[in-house]
Amino acid sequence: MSGRLLDDTRISIIRLLLGAVVGIVSGIALGFLVGLSRTARIAVEPLINAFSGIAGIAWIPLALAWFGTGLAMSTFVIWNGMFFVVFANTILGVSRVPPTYAQAIFTLGGDRREVLRSVILPGALPDILTGVRVGLAFAWRSLIAAELMGSPMGLGQWVNEAATYQRTDRILAGCLTIAVLGVLLEALMVSWIARRTVVRWGTVAVAEERKAR
Known part of the structure; x- marks a missing residue:
């Protein structure tokens, strides 16, 4: 991998992580x-x-008009790709937790904070992780599109420049890097958390049984 491709890859990853953190936390x-x-x-x-029906790339012209081609533009585009999916799935997960679980905690002397920590968060986490997984895919595609349209560096710009000079090898290298990074980011950010939380707790099995009903 050339030095320029490494630099573009690093810049795209930094942009994605920053925007993803903002989108996940706010969502x-x-x-x-x-x-x-x-x-x-x-x-x-x-x-x-x-808002979920509006594709993330549809906001790119507005982001360019508001923020130019800097970090704020990419952060907004990624946030937009992440936020609504995570927000909707978090609401879904919280609403699915049976009220009887919370009542049991109150009966045992727990407070609202204990209910949130011990009941609602574990119960909602499978849906939250689903939202994060889907949101990451949306955000990654939106970022590449934003870099294609108006960023001086990044993997999207790498592919754009390669297309301008009709360098098929560079286009393929950029596309392969984008695909591999997408898989790695999902595995590191979502699957890793899932294995250490909902899979270990058995919450995933409970959620699947609930869906089957």
């Missing part, structure tokens, strides 16, 4: 706030459906 935090209230869930459902 989970707001998802919990909305998911705990049935009234709030009903109120925001039309908004979620509306």
Whole structure:
């Protein structure tokens, strides 16, 4: 791998990680706030459906107009690709937790913080991780598209420049790097967390049984 490709790869990964952290944190935090209230869930459902139906790349021209071609633009594009998926799945996961579990904690003397930590978070985590997995795929594609359209560096720009000079070998190298990184990021960021949480706790099996019903 050439030095330029390494630099472009590093820049794209930094952009993705920064935007993903912002999207995941904001999506989970707001998802919990909305998911705990049935009234709030009903109120925001039309908004979620509306914004989720807009492809992430559709926001790129607006992001370029607002932020130029810098880090703020890529962060906004990635956040947009992550947020609504994580937000919607967090709401879904929180709403699926049976109220009887929380009541049992209160009966045993636990407070609301204990309910959130011991019941709602573990119960909602499978859906949250699903949202993160899907959101990462959306965010990765949106970032590459943003770099293709208006970024001086990054894997998207690498492919764009290769296409300009009709360098098929460089195009294939860039596309292969994008594909491999997508697989690695999903394995490192999502599968690793899942194996140490929901798989170990047995929550995944419970969630699958619930879906089968």
